[in-house]
Amino acid sequence: MNGAETVLRTLLNNGVDVCFANPGTSEMQFVAALDRHPAMRGVLCLFEGVATGAADGYARMTGRPAATLLHLGPGLANGLANLHNARRARTPVVNVVGDHARSHKPLDSPLESDIDAAATTVSHWVRRPITSADIGPDTAAAVAAALSAGGPDVADRSRTGTSGAISTLIMAADLSWGESTPPAPRLPAPPLRSVAPADVEAAAALVAGPEPVALLIDGAGLSERGLRAAARIRKATGTAAFCPTWPARLRRGTGVPAIQPLGYRAEAVNQQLAGIKHLILVGAREPVASFAYPGRPGLLTPPGTRVHRFVPDAGFDVVGALMELAEVVAPDVVESDVLASDGVGADALGAGGVELGAVAGLPAAQGASPSLVNEPLCTGNWARFIGSLLPEEAIVVDESITEGMNTLAPATADSAPHDVLGLTGLAIGQGIPVAAGAAIACPERPVVCLQADGSALYTISGLWTQARENLDVTTVILNNRSYAILRAELDRVGGNQAGPAASALFDLSRPDIDFTAVATGMGVPATRATSTTELAEQFTAALATPGPHLIEAILQPS
Ligand SMILES: Cc1ncc(C[n+]2csc(CCOP(=O)(O)OP(=O)(O)O)c2C)c(N)n1
Secondary structure, eight states, X not given: OXXXXXXXXXXXXXXXXXXXXXXXXXXXXXXXXXXXXXXXXEEEOSSHHHHHHHHHHHHHHHSSOOEEEEEHHHHHHHTHHHHHHHHHHTOOEEEEEEEOOTTXXXXXXXXXXXXXXXXXXXXXXXXXXXXXXXXXXXXXXXHHHHTTTOOSOHHHHHXXXXXXXXXXXXXXXXXXXXXXXXXOOOOOXXXXXXXOHHHHHHHHHHHHSSSOEEEEEOGGGGSHHHHHHHHHHHHHHOOEEEEOSSOSOEEESTTSOOXXXXXXXXXXXXXXXXXXXXXXXXXXXXXXXXXXXXXXXXXXXXXXXXXXXXXXXXXXXXXXXXXXXXXXXXXXXXXXXXXXXXXXXXXXXXXXXXXXXXXXXXOOSTTSOOOOOOOBOBTTTHHHHHHHHOOTTOEEEEEOGGGTTTTHHHHHTTSSSEEEEOOTTOXXXXXXXXXXXXXXXXXXXXXXXXXEHHHHGGGTTHHHHHHHTXXXXXXXXXXXXXXXXXXXXXXXXXXXXXXXXXXXXXXXOSSOOOHHHHHHHTTOOEEEEOBHHHHHHHHHXXXXXXXXXXXXXXXXXX
């Protein structure tokens, strides 16, 4: 057995059986070993950002890491942006990066670069096996490290969401082709940590006390069990709850207590948190503005609000902590009493506190026909139609950027129950790859990728992987033919009105990009919609036919 085979077999022993790959010469031994071990599913990605994004989507849905197979420093570097998103999502990923044989490295051949430096920017764990005896144990350690931020076992992770990290194993070619020792057995993942009883009591005192309190929940707390526990707390005490703008994974829809995402812009968050005296972090980071703006604070917590780190990070048992808190402050409210209408949004807060489950004017839940006013598609209407037609147990990948920023959450609060996967690290180009990975993770569930046009183009070749693997993904390109968010940002940083030179850098026309032609060329059947009726018809037809589809929704300026 050679070293590459030891890596592959150790990955399999440790529950890693999908590998999103873009290989080169230094990874050929690993590629050859795939034929001897069909239990490992190799998935070809035509750009490394697709491989790393797909690994992220896969693990967000299974709780188990996938492997990526990347070609030296440049291959890893091409995948960094989506590894950054995965790191921010706390997704477990195991990168296997090939390197030159050690005898070859001093020759400074063309692909020689500092792989370790590139890996360190996103990885929680980086290691190079030194001898053949290290290969099995180091590979097992890579998987354990990816799961190190918590999770008692694989089955539990898949129910509750991920709390992992990025591991990068760098394999010198001579170790890959050399004779190796046997694969290593499974290493247990470390258990989630529990919150101390004193911390539960302290949080309970705040929640049950006289001053306005809000929970900010992330990680596994956004699973159905977590949201039900938060809804119990709210029902007994009136405590509001929020989640990040674009969480890694959020359960939403009928029967699921709704939670209000914090707005993307500071002004919205200021409104949402106005009057709150205590903000209790439950597996969430303190809210900060995504960027600095002249004269504006970066921290979004209002000056009079105290922040309490009840569940410091997702390495803790977030759901368990919420349930313990619910037991203390809401012992008489049982889970079955908590309906979607008991959402944990901030409706009690006045300005800015709109409970998503109760937003007026939305189409009825899935199955009922929305009032189909046939009008040109625009920012204001597409989400309502998608929301009303969303199938049961859909996985919604949200890279809708400006087009869904304020509309998607309310439009889907009453949709059939589904999971939403968000743009955690704001490195765009995540949607199409994450959708591919999620579809491989959950072949029985429909995946709906709501994809802004500019962001789509970074990793558009992921459509080809969706076609190659015949994945059940319906991509809706929200085509406003611009980097719309950047127009607003120019103004917000004090850059004044965009003149012709600045405008040219936000404009995706001249020429218009024909997404239906691009998709068809990659093997994904595609249609174009310009009106709400066309979108509804094409979306329904795409969902009814297995395999990937793309709908290019041409949006008029609102
Ligand atoms: C990797 C990366 N490169 C560049 C950016 C900067 N950026 C943020 S949003 C954006 C444009 C997004 O345009 P689009 O996807 O069409 O969405 P829209 O703003 O039109 O809603 C860019 C270039 C980024 N966030 N990440």
